[in-house]
Amino acid sequence: MAGVNALQWLTLTRHGESTGNVAYQSVLGTDAEEAGIPERDADVPLSDTGRAQAATLGRWLAALPAGERPTMVVVSPYLRTLDTAKIALAQTSYAAPQDPDGLRPRVDERIRDREQGALQGLTELGVRRRFPDEADRLRRLGKFYYRPPGGESWADLALRLRSFYRDLEAEAPGGRVLVVTHDAIVVMTRYLVEGLSEREILEIEKTPIANASVTRWRQDGSGLRAVTYNDRAHLINAGVSP
Structure with missing residues (x-):
């Protein structure tokens, strides 16, 4: 893939556990139609476990050999990713936020989470009950190309990520880039970098x-x-729950 292949290292990490992740887990197997998340998606914070995970990630970053340490950090604008980056980088000597000469994270909205539109905050049961026509469209089109009302498909993510990685080629040729982002962005980056098919990436995405x-x-x-x-x-x- 043009752009991303000009990098020396590309490292992606998903944000630490959020209160939204906890909320979704708590309603699995129930008849709840909503996860019960009060914040808009961009404002969902880390849980206590998520903060511990971010600190552990930071200690891993601090232990990287000099030739693998990031020369650029790019972060999704969502609170859970911003806080993950802040906590993690504070554990390092080369990117500590309090160091005026340290590595400064750059925010880029193109690596935000996938927009769910009208289906935001709903469980699978909630989608089937409240939007039965959309549930049928999802079954017909498949996850990769289905776009919820007001939201994005996985293919839409590929479009904005192609733009993002093209810009990295211009900004950091030969660089070592750390991207703090969301699960869907990690999956679709693999799709782009490794030139995978729809079938291949949806099989990978099951984990x-x-x-x-x-x-x-x-x-x-x-x-x-x-x-x-x-x-x-x-x-x-480190004994921290993944």
């Missing part, structure tokens, strides 16, 4: 991206090659 997990690609001279995907070892080794 959820863990909070504060790490996905990495490294330049091998001919392009970016996968190093690790959805890696949670730093969390497990």
Whole structure:
């Protein structure tokens, strides 16, 4: 993929556990139609576990060899990703926010979470009951191309990510970029970098991206090659729930 292949390292991490993640988990297997999240999606904060995960991620970043440390950090504008980046970078010496010479994260709205539109905050049962026609459209079109009313399809994510990674080529050729983002962005970045098909990426997507997990690609001279995907070892080794 043009742009992203000009990087030396590309590292993506999902934000730490949010209160929204907790809310969705709490209604699984119930007859709830909504997850009960009071905030708009952009304002959903980290849970206490999410903050611990972010700190553990930061200690992993601090331990990276000098040649693998990020030279640029790009963050989704949502609160849960901003706080994950802030907490994580505070654990490092080379990107601590209080250091006037430290690495400064840059916010980019193109790596925000997928827009759910009218279906935001609904459970699968809630969608079937309140929007039965949309549930039928989803079954017919499939997850990759289905766009909820006022929302985005997975293909829409690919469009804005292609733009994002093209700009990285101009801003950080040969750079080592850390992206603090959301699960759908991690999945669709793999789709783009590795040139996967719809079928392949939807099979991969069946395994959820863990909070504060790490996905990495490294330049091998001919392009970016996968190093690790959805890696949670730093969390497990530290005794923090992934």
